[in-house]
Amino acid sequence: MHTLNNRSVQDTLQRLHQLFREQFEKRSKESSTNLDAYTSVSEDEGKLLYFLADYAQAQNIVEFGGSFGISTIYLAAAAQNNGGMVTTTEMEPNKVAAAQGNLMDAGLLEYVNILMGDALNTLHSAKSPIDFVFLDGAKELYMPVFNILRKKLSHRAVITAYNADAEFSGYFMNAKDNFTAVKLMEGRLLVAYYYE
Ligand SMILES: C[S@@+](CC[C@H](N)C(=O)[O-])C[C@H]1O[C@@H](n2cnc3c(N)ncnc32)[C@H](O)[C@@H]1O
Numbered sequence: 001m002h003t004l005n006n007r008s009v010q011d012t013l014q015r016l017h018q019l020f021r022e023q024f025e026k027r028s029k030e031s032s033t034n035l036d037a038y039t040s041v042s043e044d045e046g047k048l049l050y051f052l053a054d055y056a057q058a059q060n061i062v063e064f065g066g067s068f069g070i071s072t073i074y075l076a077a078a079a080q081n082n083g084g085m086v087t088t089t090e091m092e093p094n095k096v097a098a099a100q101g102n103l104m105d106a107g108l109l110e111y112v113n114i115l116m117g118d119a120l121n122t123l124h125s126a127k128s129p130i131d132f133v134f135l136d137g138a139k140e141l142y143m144p145v146f147n148i149l150r151k152k153l154s155h156r157a158v159i160t161a162y163n164a165d166a167e168f169s170g171y172f173m174n175a176k177d178n179f180t181a182v183k184l185m186e187g188r189l190l191v192a193y194y195y196e
Pocket residue numbers: 036037039040041064065066067068069070071072089090091092095117118119120136137138141
């Protein structure tokens with residue numbers, strides 16, 4: 001059975017998606033609020049990440065920007081299927097604590113290593129080879145973060161990035177030698193496939 005279909009995983013995801021929908025609607029009425037804290041992948045986007053990571057048989061998955069752990073749950077479900085682990089990064093301690101609780105509720109905490117702090121510092125400790133990358137932290141850091149990881153990519157790594165800016169997307173869409181890339185989910189999700 002798919003790990004994603006486990007009762008504990010589904011109950012936790014449904015609770016969190018519902019909470020985020022409510023918080024997003026409430027906060028979007030307060031124009032001064034930074035909505036980043038209330039944004040996560042949607043259910044369809046999370047499922048797509050799960051499908052990709054699972055089908056790639058990814059064992060070593062790295063995430064930039066774990067927040068409260070919604071996307072991390074989808075990735076960790078794939079990691080469990082493949083006997084692997086997710087290394088995720090989050091700079092805000094309150095979010096790390098919340099993510100730990102949410103991953104525990106989903107029954108997936110043992111498949112996740114959370115690096116607390118600035119990913120530009122913490123990700124140097126990421127182990128190689130990396131099979132799957134999901135970038136969803138500060139958009140201007142996608143390229144510096146990717147540059148930390150690129151020497152550790154496995155032969156057929158999959159790189160995914162949420163709401164990447166034109167410069168980052170352009171690099172992958174045009175880097176024809178080693179990458180082939182596509183934008184999915186109305187352009188929100190860049191998926192690049194590395195071939196060494
Ligand atoms: C949009 S949220 C991530 C949402 C999450 N991926 C999901 O779908 O559930 C972006 C997160 O990246 C974190 N972040 C931004 N810059 C970071 C950095 N340099 N290092 C670590 N985390 C960072 C923020 O604190 C925030 O929680």
